[in-house]
Amino acid sequence: MSRSHSLPHHGRAAPHDPGDLYAYPPPWDIGRPQPAFAALAAAGTIRGRVLDAGCGTGEHALMCAALGLDATGVDLAASALHAAQAKARDRGLTARFLAQDARHLADLGERFGTVLDCGLFHVFTDADRRLYEGSLRAALEPGGRYFMLCFSNRQPGHWGPVRKVTREEIAATFADGWQIDSVQPATIDITTDPAGIRAWLAALTRT
Numbered sequence: 001m002s003r004s005h006s007l008p009h010h011g012r013a014a015p016h017d018p019g020d021l022y023a024y025p026p027p028w029d030i031g032r033p034q035p036a037f038a039a040l041a042a043a044g045t046i047r048g049r050v051l052d053a054g055c056g057t058g059e060h061a062l063m064c065a066a067l068g069l070d071a072t073g074v075d076l077a078a079s080a081l082h083a084a085q086a087k088a089r090d091r092g093l094t095a096r097f098l099a100q101d102a103r104h105l106a107d108l109g110e111r112f113g114t115v116l117d118c119g120l121f122h123v124f125t126d127a128d129r130r131l132y133e134g135s136l137r138a139a140l141e142p143g144g145r146y147f148m149l150c151f152s153n154r155q156p157g158h159w160g161p162v163r164k165v166t167r168e169e170i171a172a173t174f175a176d177g178w179q180i181d182s183v184q185p186a187t188i189d190i191t192t193d194p195a196g197i198r199a200w201l202a203a204l205t206r207t
Contacts, residue, residue, distance in 0.1 A: 027190040029056055033063040034118055036149055036186045036201045041067060046147075048113015051139060053102040054120030058084025058095065064116075065095040072112075074100035103131040106138035115139060115146045119188060122150040122165050129173050137177050140206040145181075148202045149188055155198040170202050179205040 033041070037060055040046050046069065052061040055073025057080050064071040065088070075081055076099060084097045100108060102120060115136055124132055136146055153164040167183050174180060186201035 025191070027192045028119055028188065030189050030191055031059070033059050034149060034189055036188075036199075037116060037118065037147065038063065040147060045145075046114050046116070048141070048144065049111070050114045050116065051105070051112040053105070053115055053117045053136075055084060055097065056080045056118075058087055058097060060116050060118060061095045061097070062087055062091060062093050064114075065093040066091075071095040072110075073097045074102060074105070074108075076101060103128060103135050105135040108139065110139070111141040111144070112139055113141060113144050115144070117146065117148040117150075119149060119151070121148050122163070133173050137206060142206060144206045146178075146202075146204045146206065148204075149186060149199050150202070151188070152185070152198045152200045154185065165200060167200065170200065174204055177207055179207050181205055 032038075037046075041063055046064060046067070049070045050061065050064040050072070052058070052064075052071065052073040055061050055075050056077070058073050061071040061073035061084065073081075073084055073095065075084075075097070078099065081097045081099060084095075087093075088095050088097070098108075102117075121129070121132065140146060148170075150165045150170075153166045155164055170183055171180060181203040183200050183202045186199045187196040188199045189196045
């Protein structure tokens, strides 16, 4: 999400310095997993080694660690990573939190069974979306799954990122090398509005 809007973007893989975005708790940092991802975890859908792309303060990686999964979170915001590491210590959980650009996940030299993305995809330009899609393919093992929560064009008004995401944009970005399993209406909970943000929950499989 753009700095010019009332919800600044996560800064998680953006080209400019994201360091100040977690100086104060941002609205999307709700202190618990997003309900859509918690439901996936409860259903046993999140499997294998898990990567949380743009992990922020780590709630989704820690949710997976609590399930006994090998969990890694990556972000570019140092303050968010420090907070995630502190949460892991406080909760007695084992998870890795790394400073890494999500557009270049191949640099990790690892493969994962599941990638989670809450609020990262919608901050990218078209060029960065192409980089990110290739980055995801490099990070996911064949048959691995990518679950994305992103700001939807169903959200009324002008508030939010510069570009709200459409179903068609998701389909176009992941047209090659992916099976789009579902794109469903969902909600991103935030601290500033009990109604939350209208979102898409996309589930894709790397072919």
